[in-house]
Every structure is written in C-alpha cells, then in structure tokens.
Amino acid sequence: MELSPPGAAEAASPWYTNSFVITGIVLFVLFVLFGIFLGLQRRRRRHVRAGSAQRATEVFSGGSSQPPAVSVQEAGAAAWSRFTLLEELGRGGMGVVWRARDGVLGRQVAIKQLLPPSGAAPGAQEAMRARMLREARAAAQLAHKNAVTVHDVLQDQGSVLIVMELVQAVTLGAMVESEGPLPPARVAAMALDLLDVLTAAHELGIVHRDVKPANVLVQSDGSIKLADFGIARFQGEPTLTEAGAIIGTPAYMAPEQIRGLESSPATDVWGLGATLFYAVEGLPAFGGPSPTAAMAAVLTDPPLPPRRAGEPLGPLLMRLLAKDPADRPLAPRLRAELSELAQIL
Known part of the structure; x- marks a missing residue:
C-alpha cells in the first residue's frame, strides 16, 4: 500500500474549490462598492434637487438664469467690497441681478446692477446713470407690503447698485x-x-x-x-x-x-x-x-x-x-x- 506524501490531498482538491472562494470574495467586494456608489448618487440627486428648488424660488426679476460672470474681486469697485456674490439670478436689457451675501446687513440680498444702454453716447450714458441713481433712491422711499423692499442704493464706477430683499x-x-x-x-x-x-x-x-x-x-x-x-x-x-x-x-x-x-x-x-x-x-x-x-x-x-x-x-x-x-x-x-x-x- 502506497502512502501519499504530505499535502497531496490538498493538491488533489478540485480546482474550482478555490475559484468559488475567490469569486465569492470578488462579488462581495463589488456588492459593497455598488452600495457605496448608489448612496453617493442618492446624495447627489438630493443636492441637485435642493439646489434647483432654491433657484426656482429665489426670484427677483426677469431674465435667464446663468452662472456668475464676475466675482467681487473682479468687479474691483469699493461699492462691491461689502458683498459676496453667490449666483446670477437674471439678466436683462438694463442690467444683472445677483444673489449675494451682504456683510453689512448680515443677510442674503438681491443686488440689481443697472447699466446704461451701451449704444448711447458717453454724455447720454452719464445723464442716464445720474437719473438711474436718482430714480433708484426715489424707489427706495416706497414702503409697501406688496413692493420688494429696497435696502440700499450704491453707485459703482459705471453702474447703479440697488440692494433689495431676496424674495422667496x-x-x-x-x-x-x-x-x-x-x-x-x-x-x-x-x-x-x-x-x-x-x-x-x-x-x-x-x-x-x-x-x-x-x-x-x-x-x-x-x-x-x-x-x-x-x-x-x-x-x-x-x-x-x-x-x-x-x-x-x-x-x-x-x-x-x-x-x-x-x-x-x-x-x-x-x-x-x-x-x-x-x-x-x-x-x-x-x-x-x-x-x-x-x-x-x-x-x-x-x-x-x-x-x-x-x-x-x-x-x-x-x-x-x-x-x-x-x-x-x-x-x-x-x-x-x-x-x-x-x-x-
């Protein structure tokens, strides 16, 4: 009777035994990774929906919503230094509306940046800018529950800034x-x-x-x-x-x-x-x-x-x-x- 050398039994085990073990480990790892992926996707979708809902309700005036075109640093004017621009809410023929953080008032506001028509002559633009400033300050005197409240009116180098309540x-x-x-x-x-x-x-x-x-x-x-x-x-x-x-x-x-x-x-x-x-x-x-x-x-x-x-x-x-x-x-x-x-x- 011949005796098998030590380890011969293990070597004679079917090849697929180890294969099943390895496959199981791989499947388990893939399952865990897939679960993590689904969790991240759900969090991302909730974040996107929340952001979309916020943008849909933070409305001030007409125009199409676009990503911010400038930052406070790029604006470079002293009038902008108190604000942190968060996003552009709308853009129209007379200017741009921003959602911003007002460091002086300590709250989020809407800023309407009024710009004179670019096609007007320099003298006419200056006259329009002066009248825009005067009219914006007059509008700030309107205190009514059905009017958007104007908090402040500022003058930039080439535009007028109207700081208003951010209406939901x-x-x-x-x-x-x-x-x-x-x-x-x-x-x-x-x-x-x-x-x-x-x-x-x-x-x-x-x-x-x-x-x-x-x-x-x-x-x-x-x-x-x-x-x-x-x-x-x-x-x-x-x-x-x-x-x-x-x-x-x-x-x-x-x-x-x-x-x-x-x-x-x-x-x-x-x-x-x-x-x-x-x-x-x-x-x-x-x-x-x-x-x-x-x-x-x-x-x-x-x-x-x-x-x-x-x-x-x-x-x-x-x-x-x-x-x-x-x-x-x-x-x-x-x-x-x-x-x-x-x-x-």
Missing part, C-alpha cells in the same frame, strides 16, 4: 406657465394688491413702466410683491426712449410707451390690464412672431377677446387696455370696481 417666490409668468390660467376670483384679488402698490408709487410721483407677469412675485402663502421699480421714473422726466432705448416688454408696453410719449399712472394701468389678462387667459392680449410685431399689435390691433375671464372681469380688462390713456379707469374708481368685482366672483 415664483413669478406670475412661471406660475401660469406651469399651472395654467388662474381663476377669475384669484386674479381679481391679485389685481387689488397690485393696484394698491401702484397707487402708493403714483402718490410719490413714481411710474413703474414695466408691470408684467415676470415682475409679479407670488409667495408660498399666496401673497404677492411687485418687483423691478429699478426702471421706474418720475412723471415729467425724459424717457430713455428719447435717448434711443425702449424700456419695457413689447406685449406689456402701453401704446404711449412704444411711441416714446410721456408715461403716466395710466401707463401702469395698461401694464396691469395686460398682466391680469395673461393671468386669467393664459396668453398675452397682444402677440406676434417678433417684438416688432407685438408692438405693432399693441398700436393697431384690438386685444384678444377674453374667453375665461367672464363677466364682469372681461369687460374691465378691455377698458384697462384702451389705446387712449384718457379712456383707462384710474384709482380710486378702479379700486372701487375691483372691490365690487372681488365680492361678486
């Missing part, structure tokens, strides 16, 4: 786009709040000139604020249109604005009517394939007939959109009509 809200335009037209009763209540803040501005001699869905901020509790008094001006002053720049959004500009004529409280009534029309109907009262076509429609065409507003809101909207400013109802008569309408609806 969505724009009326975004709300209608996502949820559809609003009920007439809600639109009537909204109209009263907007008329109140516009009346307060008019009593100070300030005309907003850019009332539109993108400037109506709807907060989570349903209350609203009117934003962007940054292009407002005093009655009787020259318009930027006369200097070669048209201020406003075509479908929401009154005929007299497009013609470069004097703006008045009736101009804001037009913007109010156009905004309310959009809120209740879900589309502008005037439109076209281009800004020029929209302006032509405002000047020459009647507004679209309201189909959802019903009585008596529909006929009132048509009066607010009268071509002649003298034919538009003004406060306090307009407020009395809206109050009665809100009780009926």
Whole structure:
C-alpha cells in the first residue's frame, strides 16, 4: 500500500474549490462598492434637487438664469467690497441681478446692477446713470407690503447698485406657465394688491413702466410683491426712449410707451390690464412672431377677446387696455370696481 506524501490531498482538491472562494470574495467586494456608489448618487440627486428648488424660488426679476460672470474681486469697485456674490439670478436689457451675501446687513440680498444702454453716447450714458441713481433712491422711499423692499442704493464706477430683499417666490409668468390660467376670483384679488402698490408709487410721483407677469412675485402663502421699480421714473422726466432705448416688454408696453410719449399712472394701468389678462387667459392680449410685431399689435390691433375671464372681469380688462390713456379707469374708481368685482366672483 502506497502512502501519499504530505499535502497531496490538498493538491488533489478540485480546482474550482478555490475559484468559488475567490469569486465569492470578488462579488462581495463589488456588492459593497455598488452600495457605496448608489448612496453617493442618492446624495447627489438630493443636492441637485435642493439646489434647483432654491433657484426656482429665489426670484427677483426677469431674465435667464446663468452662472456668475464676475466675482467681487473682479468687479474691483469699493461699492462691491461689502458683498459676496453667490449666483446670477437674471439678466436683462438694463442690467444683472445677483444673489449675494451682504456683510453689512448680515443677510442674503438681491443686488440689481443697472447699466446704461451701451449704444448711447458717453454724455447720454452719464445723464442716464445720474437719473438711474436718482430714480433708484426715489424707489427706495416706497414702503409697501406688496413692493420688494429696497435696502440700499450704491453707485459703482459705471453702474447703479440697488440692494433689495431676496424674495422667496415664483413669478406670475412661471406660475401660469406651469399651472395654467388662474381663476377669475384669484386674479381679481391679485389685481387689488397690485393696484394698491401702484397707487402708493403714483402718490410719490413714481411710474413703474414695466408691470408684467415676470415682475409679479407670488409667495408660498399666496401673497404677492411687485418687483423691478429699478426702471421706474418720475412723471415729467425724459424717457430713455428719447435717448434711443425702449424700456419695457413689447406685449406689456402701453401704446404711449412704444411711441416714446410721456408715461403716466395710466401707463401702469395698461401694464396691469395686460398682466391680469395673461393671468386669467393664459396668453398675452397682444402677440406676434417678433417684438416688432407685438408692438405693432399693441398700436393697431384690438386685444384678444377674453374667453375665461367672464363677466364682469372681461369687460374691465378691455377698458384697462384702451389705446387712449384718457379712456383707462384710474384709482380710486378702479379700486372701487375691483372691490365690487372681488365680492361678486
């Protein structure tokens, strides 16, 4: 009888025994790594959703959201030294809006950087800049629950900085786009709040000139604020249109604005009517394939007939959109009509 040498039994073990052990270890390691990967992905998605939700509600004025274009250091002006810019919230024809940390106030704010139109002559730009500063300081005097609060007004080398409260809200335009037209009763209540803040501005001699869905901020509790008094001006002053720049959004500009004529409280009534029309109907009262076509429609065409507003809101909207400013109802008569309408609806 032959005896096997020591270790021969182990050597004779099937080759796949060790293979199974190694495979099991590899699978276990892969399983652990996969679990870690899934956990990281879930955390990343939560972070992205939270960031998106924050950007969607930190709204101040119109424009497309973009990554920050400059930092405080790059701005280089003393006016910027108290701020830490966090992100760009919007950009439009008159400037840029930033979300920033104010080291003096100790809180987050919105900063609107107003810039004169680049096409204007140097002398005209300086005159516009001086008037922007004067008008921004005047807007800071407007204290109303339905107006975005202005904390401070600063002058940069080539621009005016308006430091405002950072409103947690969505724009009326975004709300209608996502949820559809609003009920007439809600639109009537909204109209009263907007008329109140516009009346307060008019009593100070300030005309907003850019009332539109993108400037109506709807907060989570349903209350609203009117934003962007940054292009407002005093009655009787020259318009930027006369200097070669048209201020406003075509479908929401009154005929007299497009013609470069004097703006008045009736101009804001037009913007109010156009905004309310959009809120209740879900589309502008005037439109076209281009800004020029929209302006032509405002000047020459009647507004679209309201189909959802019903009585008596529909006929009132048509009066607010009268071509002649003298034919538009003004406060306090307009407020009395809206109050009665809100009780009926």
